[in-house]
Amino acid sequence: MRKYAFADETGCTPDNVQLKPGKFLTELGSKEDLMLKTVHSAGGSPELASLVSAEDPASHHLKLYSIEQWAVDPNVKNGKVYLVVKEVEAPVVRMEQRIMFAIATISNMVKDKAFRRWASSWMHNEDRSADSALVIADAAQEELDGIDNLVALGITTGGSHEDMKKQKETLSRITALANAAALATDAGKSDDDVCQLLSVATDNIQNIFKGENLIKLAEKICAK
Numbered sequence: 001m002r003k004y005a006f007a008d009e010t011g012c013t014p015d016n017v018q019l020k021p022g023k024f025l026t027e028l029g030s031k032e033d034l035m036l037k038t039v040h041s042a043g044g045s046p047e048l049a050s051l052v053s054a055e056d057p058a059s060h061h062l063k064l065y066s067i068e069q070w071a072v073d074p075n076v077k078n079g080k081v082y083l084v085v086k087e088v089e090a091p092v093v094r095m096e097q098r099i100m101f102a103i104a105t106i107s108n109m110v111k112d113k114a115f116r117r118w119a120s121s122w123m124h125n126e127d128r129s130a131d132s133a134l135v136i137a138d139a140a141q142e143e144l145d146g147i148d149n150l151v152a153l154g155i156t157t158g159g160s161h162e163d164m165k166k167q168k169e170t171l172s173r174i175t176a177l178a179n180a181a182a183l184a185t186d187a188g189k190s191d192d193d194v195c196q197l198l199s200v201a202t203d204n205i206q207n208i209f210k211g212e213n214l215i216k217l218a219e220k221i222c223a224k
Contacts, residue, residue, distance in 0.1 A: 001069050003035055004049040004088070005042035006062045014040040014054060019065045024083040025072075034067050034083055040199070043206055048218040050093045051101040052206075054199035056191055057090045064090035091222055095184055095191060101221050102177045102201045105209060109170050114139065122181060130182040137178035144171040176200035 007013045011020050017037045026033065043049040046064060055062060066088045072080040100123060107119045118136050121127035147168055180197035183189050206214055 001035060003038060003042055003044060003067045004046050005038040005065050005067060006049060006053050006055075006057055006090070007065060009061055009063070011063070011065075013038055013042070019067070019085055021065075021085050021087055024085070025080055026083060027080060033069075033081070034085070035069050038067065039204060043215070043218070045215045045218055046088065046091050047093070047222040048206065048215055050091050051098055051218050051221070052199060052202045054196055056195060058092065059191070062090070064088050093222055095194060097221050097224065098195065098198050099177075099181055099184060100224075101218060102180070102198050104217060104221065105205050105214070106170075106173050106177055106201060108209070110174065115174060118178075128181070128185065130185040133178045133182035133185075137175050137182065140171045140174040140178065144168060144175065147171075173201045173203075 005013050005017075005019065007017075007019050011018055013019060015038055017034060019034070019038075041049060041053040041055075041062075043052055049064060050057065053062070057064065064087070066084075066086045068084045068086075069081050072082060103119045103122055107116060110116065110119075115136055118127070118132055121132070147164065151164075176197045180194050180201065183197065184194045
């Protein structure tokens with residue numbers, strides 16, 4: 001198993017995990033298990049890690065680390081594992097690619113026709129205006145506020161508690177994504193502000209889309 005994670009010049013990740021190159025032996029699932037501890041600004045490939053990073057690695061002098069882990073004895077439950085940490089070269093990604101990745105992943109979670117029309121228009125470079133993006137952001141925020149108001153009144157929105165949680169999470173992702181797309185059109189705004197919003201939109205996205213598909217999507221987008 002391998003994961004890639006960004007860290008600052010001291011080797012500290014956004015999860016406050018200290019990384020340094022080397023070979024280590026530890027217990028699976030222990031507090032030293034880097035696979036469990038490195039979550040944010042991390043992914044199964046260098047491209048995926050770069051696309052979900054909350055900061056631009058180049059401008060913030062971030063380092064990319066490869067974390068490889070395998071069991072010493074796969075047949076022993078909670079046995080020992082080897083960890084190999086290396087510093088590797090980080091791919092350069094454009095803001096357009098970051099937004100494209102966020103739209104592509106979130107589109108698989110959303111059936112709303114207005115969102116899907118906007119997403120398609122953005123992906124095909126037909127409409128990337130701030131006004132169109134803000135319409136989507138405002139609609140998602142309004143729906144999210146409506147759910148919160150109903151919950152405050154003790155009224156359920158239908159479905160299980162878990163369904164409502166997922167609905168709110170998806171709406172929060174849409175709001176962050178659309179606001180990021182709008183902000184990206186303003187040359188006077190900081191790229192960091194856009195990246196922060198996009199990181200909210202794609203937070204832990206690899207836990208939703210497991211397997212190789214997300215990695216392949218990241219590689220495809222970075223190749224454009």
